[in-house]
Amino acid sequence: MxxxxxxxxxxxxxxxxxxxxxxCTSNKKIVYLQDKEASKPHDALVDNTYPAPRTDWLLEAEDVLSVRINHLTSPGSSVSNFSNDDRSLLRSTIPNPNIHGYTIDENGNIDLPIVGKVNVAGMPLKEATNKIREAANRVFSSPSVKVHMINFRISVLGSVNTPGQYLVYNNTLNIFEALSLANDADDYSNKEGVKVLRTRNGKNHLYHLDLTDEQLLTSEAFYIHPSDVIIVSPLKRKKxxxxxxxxxxxxxxxxxxxxxxxxxxxx
Structure with missing residues (x-):
């Protein structure tokens, strides 16, 4: 017995x-945006407001822009000296912006038909749009200008469901929207150990993010910039x-x- x-x-x-x-892994390691300063559970239910970090980023050499200029009439007769092909290129919707986009050269300029060279490096996209509009005003009457960055790509790697490189059309993309492009972090991800590698203006910046802490909302890397690489680390002990x-x-x-x-x- x-x-x-x-x-x-x-x-x-x-x-x-x-x-x-x-x-399973503890909820504290998998739940996004927790109030880690809350002393009691019901304290975490209180609405919090955080100062938003800057969402804009500055244009630099090798960025490719799609520029669309619509106008009514030309203010001066000198415009008639330009070819109709140039005018149609400016006024038409570009079918393949990767081919017809305008690359910022090493001097910070884009060279537009009829309008000429416009220096836009070191400016946020909105400011660059205004500067192109000013240049177009010297050639066209009441121009409408739309500018988009068309080589805004990010890479999402590591413990995510669909790692890869993604083309972005949202100029204010945040870290959670970026992860959603990769179908979210997987079951083995360490949400407290996410890195963002940012290369702009010849410098590499490495940011460490904790997606489980709502203080993330104040981080400089909360909003994603062009060419950012997001790396999600795996858990040391997999679930x-x-x-x-x-x-x-x-x-x-x-x-x-x-x-x-x-x-x-x-x-």
Whole structure:
């Protein structure tokens, strides 16, 4: 009888160990934007407001812009000296902006048909749009100017469901929207260990983000810039997935069956 109790006790330890190994990661490590300064659970339900970091970024050499200028009439007769092809290029919707975009040269200029060279490097996109409008005003009457950056790409790597490079059309993309492009972080991700590598103006900046802390909303890297690389680190101890747990439970069933057989044979 004592031997049987010993065997059953060993089986119980195996079951407890299995449950502990297959347990999920703590919610504190997977829930986004927690109020970690809240002393009581109900304190975390209070609405908080944080100062927003700057959302704009500055244009630099090798950035490619899509520029669309619509106008009514030309204020001077000198415009008639330009070809109709140039005018149609300016006024039409560009079908493939990667081919017809305007690249900022090493001197910070883009060279537009009819309008000429406009220096836009070191400016936010909105300010660059205003400067192009001023230049277009000298050539066209009441021009409407729309400017977009068309080589705004980001890379999302590491413990995400769909890693890769993504083309962005939102100039105020934040870190969560960027992760959503990669179908969110996966089950093995360490949301407290996310890095953003930013290369602008010849410098590399590395930011460390904790996605579980709502103080993230004040971080300079909360809003994503062109060419940013987002790296999501894995957990040091990976959470057991459903498939792995099923395999473990199947193995445990075999152990229980063998133990029962041994007990029956040793009676």
């Amino acid at each position: 004592t031997r049987r109790k010993t065997v059953l006790f060993c089986m119980l330890k195996v079951v407890v160990l299995t449950i502990l190994m297959s347990s 057991w997935s459903g498939r792995e747990a099923q395999s473990l439970y199947a193995g445990l069933g075999v152990v229980v069956s063998l133990t029962s057989l041994i007990i029956a044979l040793t009676r």
